[in-house]
Amino acid sequence: MFTHLLFLATSLGTVSAARELWFNQPAWDWASQALPIGNGKHAASFFGGINNDSWALNSDSLWTGGPFQLKNYTGGNPAESRVPALRGIQDFIFKNGTGSIAGILGSDAGYGSYSVLGNLSVGLDLDAATASSYKLWLDIDRGVGGSSFVTEKYGKITRDYFCSFPAQACIYHLESTKPLPTVTVSLGSTRSPAPTITTASNTITLRGLAESPDGMLYDARAAIVFPGTAQKGKDFTTSTGLSVPATAGVKELWIVLSMDTNYDETKGNPSDGYTFQGIDPAKKVAGNVAAAASKSYNALLAEHIKDHQALYRAFSLTLPDPLGSASKATDELMKAYTLDKGDPYLESLLFDFGRYLLIGSSRPNSLPPNLQGKWSNGFGAAWSGDYHTNINLQMNVWGSEATGLGGTLDGLWRYMTETWVPRGSETASLLYGATEGWVVHNEINTFGHTGLKGNGDQSTALWFAYSAANAWMMQHVWDHYDFTGDKDWYKSVGYPLIKGVAQFHLSTLLEDKYYNDGTLVVNPCNSPEQPPSTFGCAIDQQQISEVFMNVLKGWDASGDKDLAFKKRVEDALSKLYTGIRVGRYGQIQEWKLDIDNPEDGHRHLSHLYGWYPGYSISSVHRENTTITKAVETTLIHRGLGKWTDANAGWEKVWRGACWAGLNNSTMSYYELRFAIVENFANNLYSVYSKDPSTIGTWVFQIDANFGTVGQVLHMFVHDLDVGYGQSGEKTVVLAPAVPEAWWGSKIEGHRLRGGGEVSFEVSGEGKVKSVVLKSRKSSAPKLKFVDATGKELEVKRS
Template identity: 30%
Template sequence: MKITLTIFSFLVTTTLYAQQRDAGLQLWYNKPAVAWEAALPLGNGKTGAMVFGGVGTERLQLNDNTLWSGYPEAGNNPNGPTVLPQVRQAVFEGDYEKAAALWKKIQGPYSARYLPMADLWWRLQSKDTLPASYNRNLDLNNAVATVRYKIGNVQYQRETFISYPAKVLVMRITADKKGSIDGVLDLTSKLHFKVSTSTADYLVLRGKAPKFVANRDYEPQQVIYDSANGEGMNFEVHVKIKTEGGNVVQAGNQLRVSGANTVTIYLSEATSFNGFNKSPGLEGKDPAVEAKANLQKAVALSYEQLKAMHIRDYQSLFKRVELKLSADNGVAKLPTDERLKQYASNPTDQQLQVLYYQFGRYLLISSSRPGSRPANLQGIWNDHVQPPWGSNYTTNINTEMNYWLAENTNLSECHQPLFDFLKELAVNGAQTAKVNYNITEGWVVHHNSDLWAKTSPPGGFDWDPKGMPRWSCWPMAGAWLSTHIWEHYLYTGDKAFLKNAWPLMKGAAQFMLHWLVTDPANGLLVTNPSTSPENTMKIKGKEYQVGMATTMDMSIIRELFTAVIKSGSILKTDKAFCEQVIKAKEKLYPFHIGQYGQLQEWFKDWDDPNDKHRHLSHLFGLYPGSQINPATTPALAAAAKQSLIFRGDVSTGWSMAWKINWWARLQDGNHAYKILSDAFTYIDPTVTRDAMSGGGTYPNLFDAHPPFQIDGNFGATAGITELLLQSHNGELALLPALPDAWKSGSIKGIKARGNFTVAMDWKEGKLVKATITSGSGGLCRISALQPIKEVEVTSNKSKGNNMNPLNTSYGQPPYEKEPKATLTELKVGERYGIDFVTEKGKTYTIVPVN
């Protein structure tokens, strides 16, 4: 009886998933992938696979997010405490060239590289491999990749998914004619490896990662391996085949299947990674133990059970949010790559925009789950031993951008790997602070990190024509990353989380209190040395890399200090420390508006209006920060807008994604929409392009930097949400930057600060209805472009009255104090608003005036 009920429950679950399927949420193609950027990504946070969909030969390119080159190498430089005062003196004297030369004496080695693991090959044993029909797709509804083709009179199908609960990859091959499946399975790797077969249905690949990969990104350089038991990661891939009908035999280091009705392939993998502070070769764990255990558990279940478990787990996250725009105009009937190619001449394909939005959410679910490592520059997908920029954690924008969508698209759980990583960074960062700068309180991270939580300033790019300090002289990542803790609290109201993470925030602020110095010219607190990441100052025709008090530095510190002050008040802790932070915040070097009306990037008015650099780091205070907005700081908002106009719209993929968010914060949805449309430029992966030559999108919807960087996908999805809902200014702004192109639509399930879940419908550019579900209770402030007629709670209605000026004294939600009135209608300029007190768990309907 118990078994019957279990089977019945799986059948019911599968039926429900089929009913919930959105036909528009598929990437599909009428031919196999000929390039990696056309293959389809699968992942469970740890294991990643790129499915090529070949007919005669199928390739699954595999990754494990703990497979990196190297071993723990701090890279700290004891010369730092002696050199740092010299750097600061040179900056104060205006000798910026000397300051940059001195800084190089503090730099250490570059970070480790994220590596490819292996390739799984399935080769069809057939004389005829020319299909009469073909289709491959990735269904975002269930995170399953499917390949269907017909050869002769036989219809074949391959389904592949990677299960988070079961920790395995599963591929099932079926045919509509019995005994038709003949094929050979084998494993290879670009790293050192050996393959063995213990039984006729079991393959094992044992591999070794290099202990060192040279720093140059694009040209093959030195790759150094140690002995089998020395430095460098060990890894294993285990594969088992089950067939219905036919037989499996050992053929050398391959498995040969003949005459099967159905073939199911189970794959598990593991590495010797045993912690960020342990050598994987000398102190690593045995990867065979984990790989065997996971595989044994998986093969004990049926394919149907594994698939149902996978879908149920995945949809518990993915199905939270639904976006609908205009009706399908028929373009969705075309393959995804063809739609992308046609987008420039048909920019009305709003269903492609929806697909791209949900694809961003899919990628985060697939590359960042509790217990995994955080998503890196390419999520968890990489096919190169020497990937661009090491496919590492570039923490001067890219790592942070990876998680901008985690909260507002209702994927808070996917944020957790970043918080776990911060704990490791804090340990190493405390040592870097002490060794490099003689700062004994707090922790620091520079612009680049890796699996080993490296925190020291990395050098190593001897080919960089402008030198290294412009990106290595940047100790601000710990401060920026710590603001993610505050954001997670604002969205979830999880006070226990905030209390547990408080030491991290406090430590980041402690370092900054010691890093700040007093400018003798004005008595204000400044950072010295300081850079605006990867850009250079242009002074009287010369370029310099190192200065002081860049706007980004001061904005990050101001954001962190604000979060620390509010957190300390909520937690009622460290009062004396918080008072110290309050005093320091009051003395921070402020924003400045330059001679061209721009937000000043540098300490002095050195901005070049012709500068088209991809980084606009000085706009941090506009987004993701909350210091600049049109309502409360109109002059600074106008200056930020001028900076955006000077830099232009088209840039690298991630830069364009950031610009979407900036224009959304400026409430210019049409400009944001233009950049979003520009991002749909088709990039052919088979054509060689210069790096950073203008953003676009690859056939599989991966963001093209170029090359591929996943932050562009994540940033654009966050930006689309920001166009529809904002909550950084102490209110829930409904449709604050709705583009004219999105005349009608709906969205549900997105999140706002204060732990509110929001759904909205709009028509002809106007809000029709919104529902707000309160997860924590407390004050809710709504603002919209239309007057609000009433707020309905179940059958009770409250109408607004008493027009009052907007009161921003409550700060950001969740509010510390609540007004006594349950409902107050507010009007400011062209925006209208309502305050009302919510009860935890209740849903409120917002009805605007027609």
């Protein structure tokens, strides 16, 4: 069976050099050392101990709270209309500029949290002290992790781990060059209430409720499988798990594991009582296990790698390796990494790891990746492991379309359609008096918590009062159509979402009664996580303008015949305050009021949304030097992303992407290095409070892992969206912010707006060469490719 790697190389074509995270010792700390595998619905973090090996297990929908725990769960919505209170708030803010919105803040009762299911443990009856040549690894090119070591008595013992999307199961493969020692297998959990664990026919079943007295039902099953027929008919079941004695003479076995819950997102609507309650998952889980167990290990592995590489290898970025880092353990690379000098190999590994994590946490049948992707080790997660929609969920999908991973996002579109729209329509009416459309706010669970949180406390308004969250998410809906050109999807899925958001904002925008300038503004609003509550927050205005422009740009593709709606959008767009105004310090104002503080190094770059990742500044005003200078000034004021408010990775890579938009490779690359030094652990997880003295309490938050993909892509390619009415040949800039350390790099398969993909190299002298445009339809908008100096590039078409 050690020939299976050669078998796969032959069957799947030429296999590129492995892209591995690896270590010479087992992991003990989950947030900084454990390594992840996943298939969207299933996720596992492995530690790779020698005689005691374990996985932390996650099923993507397992949450506490919601209607399972609170039968009168309302998604944060009030029992009756808050519109009278809202009108008073709006009048006060227009009169005074700022005000309190406590009167419309709602409840977080039953909000709940994403939660670990339990753990799979595999024991080997051997003395760990006799082991040598230990290696713990994760091959992100094949989507397979594992561990191995050598003992004199049992030879080389190798364990391979993966979660297969085709099989809808996770596989733990154990093999040795000599007969294995006694192997024990168990499923367990310290949840309360305690789950029921049963064993029969070489299978362990773990079932329980997420919380007491009522809670979501979960079911996990693990079956042990052997090659050939030597063990056929033998039962290794014990009262507590499975045990294969050394006397069995087994050299190879594997464990098939599947899990699920009775959560059903199609039941989160009024007609189903917002119950989200589906059927018992037992039959489905048992079927997954049985189907996978009926296949050979080679077959399971081959179909998994083929599926994974179809996504992973759709795009590639190759950076130079001047330090020979490919031959070094990942923790050694992290230890040697400094702010003064980067390591291109490690930086490219981090980039590819971000793509790997998206493949592992976002698939068509899964929920979208949350604050921890799908990997969590607690019964309650930091920030509930939820969906923060003022940068975090959005950053999770940065770079997905450009790297060929847009097809992994079907679960995101379904989640918004099934979970946000029904309850969000209710929120729109009860809180804002909107007669059409839907809205969500900043913190959202799997149960449609679309209302405001805060429990009536004005001091919490800055965290939750963000009614343009729906507009930001529509950027990614539009992008999916813009990159794919899939009109059927746009008509049936994308456009209905965008139209509903446009309708909400058409119903709620107000004419500015503070400046009386005839513009339409949002009132009230909070620039994400910043006081005060005011009107005309830049981010809201920029995002709504893009929603309106996208409605009009995609009108013909939408199939919509409602010309009155189109006229309303056109009229509103013509009067909308754009959210782009240069203030007294030469900055882009964060609010329509010129109240920015140049000493404010806050983590969010909300007022630069339209620069990156949006286009309402970067494309519409790209030739306006006053605006671009104001963007630069704003970045200088905001600082490097480590201030009194926070020290997060996501804030640094967002800054890095914005600097890349200014063609500033020095600052963009510095921000990336700063993030790596401050916020990435040895397992390349993005963490908070990376203090060696507090290891074991670090908080993993996945957004910077995904955000790194977006930043690095923006350093290599500017393929900006365009504003409504902008026409003519479109310019794509190649290598606008590639630092000297990355000269000698190559990018292949970068998808483009309007279809097609571009590949090119950056020479050792920093020149763009070998530009190839592939699969671009003649009917697509015409493109001109230039380098950072504006020089037009020669392009080969294929």
